[in-house]
Amino acid sequence: MTALEVRHLHKRYGRHVAVEDVSFTVEEGEIFGIIGPNGAGKTTTVESIAGLRTPDSGSISVLGLDPIRDRAEVRERLGVQLQESGFPDAIRVSEALELYGSFYRNPADWRELVELLGLTEKRDTRYQALSGGQKQRLSIALALVGSPRVAILDELTTGLDPQARRDTWSLIERVRDTGVTILLVTHFMDEAERLCDRIAVIDGGRVAAVDTPEGLIARSSPVRQVRFRLSQPLDQRVLTELPDVIDVEIVKGRWLVTGRGQLLSSVAGALARARVVAEDLRVDQHNLDDAFVAFTGRAPESAASPEPQAAPESPEASERRDD
Ligand SMILES: Nc1ncnc2c1ncn2[C@@H]1O[C@H](COP(=O)(O)OP(=O)(O)OP(=O)(O)O)[C@@H](O)[C@H]1O
Numbered sequence: 365m366t367a368l369e370v371r372h373l374h375k376r377y378g379r380h381v382a383v384e385d386v387s388f389t390v391e392e393g394e395i396f397g398i399i400g401p402n403g404a405g406k407t408t409t410v411e412s413i414a415g416l417r418t419p420d421s422g423s424i425s426v427l428g429l430d431p432i433r434d435r436a437e438v439r440e441r442l443g444v445q446l447q448e449s450g451f452p453d454a455i456r457v458s459e460a461l462e463l464y465g466s467f468y469r470n471p472a473d474w475r476e477l478v479e480l481l482g483l484t485e486k487r488d489t490r491y492q493a494l495s496g497g498q499k500q501r502l503s504i505a506l507a508l509v510g511s512p513r514v515a516i517l518d519e520l521t522t523g524l525d526p527q528a529r530r531d532t533w534s535l536i537e538r539v540r541d542t543g544v545t546i547l548l549v550t551h552f553m554d555e556a557e558r559l560c561d562r563i564a565v566i567d568g569g570r571v572a573a574v575d576t577p578e579g580l581i582a583r584s585s586p587v588r589q590v591r592f593r594l595s596q597p598l599d600q601r602v603l604t605e606l607p608d609v610i611d612v613e614i615v616k617g618r619w620l621v622t623g624r625g626q627l628l629s630s631v632a633g634a635l636a637r638a639r640v641v642a643e644d645l646r647v648d649q650h651n652l653d654d655a656f657v658a659f660t661g662r663a664p665e666s667a668a669s670p671e672p673q674a675a676p677e678s679p680e681a682s683e684r685r686d687d
Pocket of ligand 1: 377380382383402403404406407409
C-alpha cells in the first residue's frame with residue numbers, strides 16, 4: 365500500500381519559489397530518503413507533508429488522507445522530527461514522553477520506547493543534561509510516541525559523532541522493523557546509502573531522480589574501471605573483444621580496463637579462460653556522492669552543525685507556520 369503520495373507539489377514564499385514541482389510516492393514499510401543541495405526545497409516538501417505548510421498547488425496524500433483537510437487524523441498517524449525545534453531545558457526524559465504521549469489517542473508505551481532507543485538509564489535526566497546523541501534519540505522517541513505509521517525524520521544525525529551516527533542508523537532500522545514507514549531528509553550520502561530503500565534527489569525545487577541507492581549510482585555513472593597486473597603476457601584482444609569493454613590501456617605494466625555492465629565478471633571470466641592470474645585487482649567504485657554530483661552539479665554538503673537541537677514538533681507547536 366502507498367503510505368505517501370506527493371503530486372506536483374508547488375510552494376512559494378512570497379515571490380520566492382521554494383518547491384517548483386515535486387512528485388514521488390513512498391510505499392508502506394520503506395525507508396525513503398530525500399537528498400539535495402541546501403535550499404533545494406527538501407524541508408518545505410516534508411513540512412507540507414506534515415501539514416505545517418499549505419501547498420500553493422498539487423496534492424499530498426498521507427495514508428489516503430489530506431494533511432490540511434484531515435489534519436487531526438494525519439497528526440495521529442504521522443510522527444515528525446524536524447530541524448531546529450526547541451525543547452524546555454528542565455523537562456525530564458520521562459516527563460517529555462508522557463506529555464507528548466498525552467496528545468495522542470493511542471500513545472506508545474514510553475517505557476518500551478526508551479528501551480528501544482537506549483535511554484532507559486536516562487529516563488529521569490533533564491533535557492539540558494543529555495548528550496547530543498541522547499537528545500537526538502529522545503527526539504526520535506518523541507516522534508514515535510503517538511504510535512505513528514509514518515515518521516518524518518529531518519537531519520537525523522546532524523551534529524552527532526561517527527559512533528552516535530552509526531548507533532542511530534541501527535535504531536532507525538529497528539524502528540522500520542516495527543512496521544513504521546520512514547521519510548528521511550539527510551545531507552549525508554553514507555547515511556542515505558546505508559538506510560534508504562529508495563531516494564529522491566531534489567534540486568531547485570524539482571525531483572532530479574528517484575531510485576534505489578544502487579540505481580542512482582548506476583544511472584549517474586554507467587562506466588566502470590577495473591585495474592590489475594598480470595603475471596604472464598596476454599593478447600590485449602582477449603579483453604578488447606569483450607562486449608562490456610570500452611577501452612583497454614596498459615600503463616607501466618598496469619592494465620586499466622574501462623567498460624559497462626558486468627565488467628568485472630566479464631574480465632575475470634576472460635582472464636580465467638586465458639589461464640592468466642590478475643594480481644592487485646581493484647574495481648573503481650562509484651558511490652552516492654558521485655551520483656549526487658551527477659544529478660545536481662554540486663558536491664553534497666555534509667558539514668555537521670556543532671550543536672544538535674532537534675526535538676519533534678509538539679501538536680501545539682506544529683500549528684501551521686504559514687507565511
Ligand atoms: N519561511 C520562509 N520564507 C521565505 N523563504 C523560505 C522560507 N523557508 C524556506 N525558504 C526558502 O525556500 C527555499 C527552500 O528552502 P527549504 O528549507 O525547503 O530547502 P532545503 O532543501 O530543506 O534546504 P536545507 O538543506 O538548507 O535545509 C530556500 O531558498 C529557502 O531560503
